[in-house]
Amino acid sequence: MERLQSIPKSWIYVILLIVLAGPLLRPIGIPIPISSDIRKSFEAVDSLAPGSVVVFGFDYSPGSAAEMEPQAMAILEHLAEKQVKVIGISFQAQGPEMATKAFSATSWAEKEYGVDYVNLGYRAGGQAAVAAFATDIPGTFSTDYTGKPSSSFPIMQGIKTAADIDMIITIAPGQPGPEDYVRQVYGTYKTRIIAGVPAVAITQVAPYVQAGQIEGILGGLPGAAEYEILVEKPGQAVAAMDAQSLAHLLIIVLIAFRNIPSFFKAKEARAQSMSGSAQKAGRGGRS
Amino acid sequence: MLIEVGKQFSFASLFLLFVLFIYCIREARRGKVPQIRKLAALDAIEEAVGRATEVGRPVHFSPGIIELTHERSAQTLAGLSVLSYVAKLCARYDTDLVTTIMKPDVYVVAEEIVKQSFLEEGKPDRFSGEMVRFIGAEQFAYAAAAVGIMYREQVAANIMIGSWLAEALLLTEAGAQTGGIQVTGSATVAQLPFLVVASDYCLIGEEIYAASAYLSQNPVELAVVRGQDLAKVAVIALMCVGSVLLAFGSEAILQLITK
């Protein structure tokens, strides 16, 4: 039994890799409950009429893509199905690449560039750029990511300010992020906002959702997975959730292995361990 | 009013804290020296350096990855004051020290501190440029280099006090692999759980700021720590009174604080 307490490190790593890669190649399908946040976001997007114009903020970079990209793809699939028009923008330097990747990996690849969707690229300046965008879209994004004038695209006809936009969707792990869209855009134009954020940022954004300034949020990979299920296109994130569940279970099993043997031993020599634990509980020590 | 509405109470508290700390320092100069409780993590540093000396392997120190002009720079400075203690111990025991640094401005200060510590221990010639190493200005490049160094030089003690981001766990795991005592400390709440779990001793939050007083046992510094305690009593009282009043329907305290 003591052997359970000293599993070699490399074994643990191999098991972790198997546990993570296995479900990615062959999903198990552990049921994923849908939370109210995701349902609200889904219903908001679902309420868009065909032909509505949506601004999609690709405000993430390769470093955070693992968590953010599946969210973007799931929502993009839904938008494609709803026959709306999408204007892709970015306030992150590497966002335009992310946009190109996401458009080409979803149903948007079959749609017409410039008519159904466009990728207007990146503008520097953070929060100030978001403010400029709200009041003057063609001025702030005067060209697309390849440098073609944005006024040359049919999709951009009649788009001046954020008031001409039916909804803003931003996928943002940091700043500028949902807070900036709320302050700079919602404050003046009351444009509907949906935000995708990392799991750790949900609590930061929650107050805006409570106040109704953001209509819906997606948090981390689980958010993306739930959305994929609602759009009925289970993809990367759903597969990743199985991996996620197994990884959590693996850690719990390992913790159990570590503790069960000593649990039995403790029964034999309780008095000893009691005095030992009292010492260990000393301030500042290891816990 | 010259102070912005919504920040007036904060400004007043800052002023009161300044007054309180200065008062405590004056009391200490009059001879009233307070005692502070044991901080096991700091006692463990000497043991850690001692063991490294016995096995003839170096001690690794890092003051975190935050630059001097940053909002969390106070943690870096707290780390650097522990560095001066660690460097003196290393000088005294003729033990090798490896300080890894991610921010260039911190490197400038850290090198000065280590040099000075060796000078004060009367061993300026034992100091070498290899003791303070700038290793890459990006978070994970720093981590990659630091774990590489820790492994290759088989450090026998790992002391990390400062502000960290996700890379903290990489360093503590490298430290666990090479063995020896690990002493960590931080006031960055997001990383504390990992430091507490992965190291042998961890200074939590405010404890890193008391480290300098504890290590030097300087009466004036101890007096300031006592001042911090008095401030905490006041805060607890304020929260209790505020809540009781609120329960009876008065928002007086809440309004005062948000002024």
Added chain:
Amino acid sequence: MKNSLPVAIMTVIALIIILDFFVADAPSVQWIKQSGLVLRSWGIVIAAFAMGLGAVNLLRRHTVAISRREPEALYSVVLVGSMVIIIILGIAYGSDHPTYSFLFSNILSPASATMYASIAFYIVTAAYRSFHARSFESWVLLITAVIVMLGKAPIGSVISGFFPTAADWIQAIPNTAGMRAIMMGAALGVVSSAVKMFLGLDRTYLGLRD
């Protein structure tokens, strides 16, 4: 003078930056806001100069290793070479030079993403190594971690609805309380350290200890 003037400069600058945060937008104190802004941009410039010192330290250590033909010299050649190439490209042609972007996006970015991702391995071994229930407190730590892990992954709600609910409560109440107390205590530590520095009682940052 050699030692007290820097302390005075440090104190005045810190006080201006503090006041800059608190003063209202009134014309009579506009100069404080203005100086705060100017000082912070100075900080960026000075810190940029410090980068040169860091680079010199890094290059010097590795060129010494190369010239001594230490066994590690090959790696030092790689480091010095890549560093010099990217500095020359960046300064002569700007960071949008194709080779520069290639080094950046195909080496630096994946290396950084991989280091970041490798934390997943260590989080598992750290849990295995350290979640050893020896005392009441380590039990508490271990059990909360397990509940929250189950509550956060779909598997938890499959086992029991208790886990997500418990995880949310733990995060909202004890977690918030603990983190809040740490922040408040640390804030006092920051202010007390500042006072010690303003009074010249702590001059460690100048390399001086009394």
Added chain:
Amino acid sequence: MSLDFGIWVEGLVTIAMLSYVWKENPFYRIAEHLYVGISAGHAVVMAWGNIRDAAVKPMQEEGQLVWIIPILLGVLLYSRYFKGISWIARYPVAVMVGIGTGVAVRGAIHGDFVQQISATISVGSVNDILLLVFVIASLSYFFFSRELKGPMGTVPQLGRTVLMVAFGAAFGTTVMGRMALLIGRIQFVLGDWLGIMK
């Protein structure tokens, strides 16, 4: 399998960096030194750009001579290479530390201290009251000058337990984000690079 040279380099770097978790090895060392070299070089280029755009340009093009001050302070840092005048470097350091201490104090007192106090004063529900009790208990753990004894001693003990719960919870939540990152890398290797996964 991908035929793109860039993807291959990216894939090899990924494997080399990852190989460290198994064992420190020459491939890791090469990747590590390459990574450190490029990132340090990049930082130098960025620093150069900062000095040029933030200080030199406004001085040359708009005649803002005041920028000579930070440039001079920056140059003074290099006095440490010269024995006898190395103490001059203390001035730029003092300026940087002054800025840092200023932003640290103002952030600490307002956001981390006063706003946390006001957020804690709330008695709307049982949870609010528990939160208040837990905050007070945890704060009492940080008393340095006097050990609370007798029945009062249970307060810091409770505080320490609350802190452990907080750490356990934070550990548990972070596991998820970290796994997501590794899953992302595995998806790159199996999907984009090797093409085993769709």
